[in-house]
Amino acid sequence: MSSTRRLSSTLEMTSTKQPASRRGSERRLGDRRGSGYSSGPSRRTSIDPSRLIPMDKTTHVGGTNDFNVVFIGAGNIMFGSDEGPWNHSFRFEHKLGLRLKVVALIDPAIERATGVLQKKCNSFVVSAYQATRVFKTLEDFVKNMSAKDQPRAIVVGSPPMFRGTLQPGRDIEMQILKYFPGVAIFMEKPIATGPKHELEQSFQIARAISDSKAICSVGYMLRYLKAVQKMKQIIEENELTVMATIARYACAYESIAKPDWWDKSKSAGPVIEQGTHFCDLSRYFGGEVDIASVTAHSLDWDENAGHLSKMRIDESKIAPENRIPRVTAATWKYDSGAVGSFIHTATLQGHNYSCELEIHADGYSLKLVNPYVQPMLYVRRPGDDHEQMYTFPDDDPFFSEVSNWIDIIEDIEEDPEAAQILSSYEDACRTYELTWAIREASERSRAARLAASKAAATVFEEEGESE
Numbered sequence: 001m002s003s004t005r006r007l008s009s010t011l012e013m014t015s016t017k018q019p020a021s022r023r024g025s026e027r028r029l030g031d032r033r034g035s036g037y038s039s040g041p042s043r044r045t046s047i048d049p050s051r052l053i054p055m056d057k058t059t060h061v062g063g064t065n066d067f068n069v070v071f072i073g074a075g076n077i078m079f080g081s082d083e084g085p086w087n088h089s090f091r092f093e094h095k096l097g098l099r100l101k102v103v104a105l106i107d108p109a110i111e112r113a114t115g116v117l118q119k120k121c122n123s124f125v126v127s128a129y130q131a132t133r134v135f136k137t138l139e140d141f142v143k144n145m146s147a148k149d150q151p152r153a154i155v156v157g158s159p160p161m162f163r164g165t166l167q168p169g170r171d172i173e174m175q176i177l178k179y180f181p182g183v184a185i186f187m188e189k190p191i192a193t194g195p196k197h198e199l200e201q202s203f204q205i206a207r208a209i210s211d212s213k214a215i216c217s218v219g220y221m222l223r224y225l226k227a228v229q230k231m232k233q234i235i236e237e238n239e240l241t242v243m244a245t246i247a248r249y250a251c252a253y254e255s256i257a258k259p260d261w262w263d264k265s266k267s268a269g270p271v272i273e274q275g276t277h278f279c280d281l282s283r284y285f286g287g288e289v290d291i292a293s294v295t296a297h298s299l300d301w302d303e304n305a306g307h308l309s310k311m312r313i314d315e316s317k318i319a320p321e322n323r324i325p326r327v328t329a330a331t332w333k334y335d336s337g338a339v340g341s342f343i344h345t346a347t348l349q350g351h352n353y354s355c356e357l358e359i360h361a362d363g364y365s366l367k368l369v370n371p372y373v374q375p376m377l378y379v380r381r382p383g384d385d386h387e388q389m390y391t392f393p394d395d396d397p398f399f400s401e402v403s404n405w406i407d408i409i410e411d412i413e414e415d416p417e418a419a420q421i422l423s424s425y426e427d428a429c430r431t432y433e434l435t436w437a438i439r440e441a442s443e444r445s446r447a448a449r450l451a452a453s454k455a456a457a458t459v460f461e462e463e464g465e466s467e
Contacts, residue, residue, distance in 0.1 A: 045420060046232040054394040066101045068150060072138065072172060073157035074105055074113035077188055088155055091402040093125045100128040103149040104141045110134055138172065142179045153184040153409060164192025166201045173205045177212050184215040184409045190276045191218065191428045193268035196436050206426035217405040217421045218428035220280045224400035226392040227375040231359060231366045234379065240361035245286045245340045247278040250354040253346040257312040265322040272435040275344040278357060280431040282342060285359050286334045289434050296330035296441035310349050330438040
């Protein structure tokens with residue numbers, strides 16, 4: 001245990017190292033780094049974990065000019081709640097300090113938006129919000145904005161069913177590209193929760209964002225965990241080839257009282273809406289997935305083992321075909337030949353979730369435990385059957401992803417150790433594609449099982465009648 005404490009202390013001390021010198025951007029838009037997948041070769045696809053500085057130890061980005069931001073969405077993702085650690089506005093306030101100016105808050109629920117805005121104006125961050133105006137739509141803001149309201153960045157935290165497509169009213173990305181070409185975009189995940197046939201539209205949006213050279217980051221914040229970057233560091237330094245990824249996401253269903261979450265027609269199901277983080281991490285380590293190889297099975301509400309005793313919603317109000325599975329288990333092949341597996345369960349009661357990710361390579365196993373609350377990493381190396389445990393106190397991946405994105409917008413001085421955007425829009429589309437492939441594979445498996453059961457029952461009845 002003492003070695004673990006010493007290691008944790010070392011990680012904490014090195015995390016206070018200040019980043020390389022910075023300068024304001026003097027580049028033309030066409031020369032700026034794009035959304036990650038088109039960045040220059042000097043940018044890494046990982047970050048040295050010692051460079052991920054805790055929010056309370058970082059310094060505000062220098063400069064005296066205002067940093068104008070538009071927030072789209074006035075819900076929990078943007079302004080926080082008691083349900084979890086998400087709160088983008090809080091991270092922006094700490095990153096930008098007095099430079100932050102939220103020029104517009106866009107949400108069709110005007111009363112809610114006005115309420116959260118008033119709370120901010122009654123706090124110590126009033127300078128960021130005292131001139132903020134509330135609009136129902138982005139178009140309304142454009143019609144009423146002045147030159148001084150031009151945003152440098154737009155943060156999209158609206159529900160995923162209202163984005164990720166080319167359909168009017170669900171095309172916020174294309175609206176942003178139309179009205180604010182080249183302006184940086186931060187997009188929450190998953191990128192969409194619409195029907196599968198709209199997936200190609202999401203890829204079209206990714207290409208449009210790439211062509212625009214906009215700096216776009218998607219909020220797969222677990223990629224920015226120190227523990228995850230430590231795993232990347234071990235793999236890179238030892239020149240390992242990943243052989244298998246094993247992911248498990250067990251949610252505490254008793255704490256989920258939102259009816260839409262239990263309805264596949266509204267949330268797209270738990271693998272797409274919730275398990276997306278661990279499918280994304282699996283891809284981050286395993287590489288691209290052979291989508292045709294995805295197979296999956298599910299335990300559903302109408303099976304003997306699928307009964308849940310502490311649901312807080314009335315599932316009878318949801319159409320049977322839209323009720324979510326209790327368990328979904330999937331496997332697939334990566335293009336590299338490696339194998340991936342993922343299991344999502346809605347089985348735990350209480351409030352705490354249980355989530356783990358294992359990465360296996362020749363002689364090595366890397367196991368990430370409890371990434372949402374207190375990440376721990378267990379590493380087994382060649383020559384030692386015992387696991388070494390790493391802890392990462394005071395880590396905040398939500399802040400790290402925002403900080404990294406703003407550093408790139410601000411055009412931090414080129415540094416061989418600096419990172420690119422770790423999750424581009426195109427990359428997020430591929431994670432979305434994988435989650436849909438898992439859902440569809442599990443539904444095909446269920447349909448085949450039901451058909452076989454029905455056929456067997458028919459044969460039994462016919463045999464009974466013949467007797």
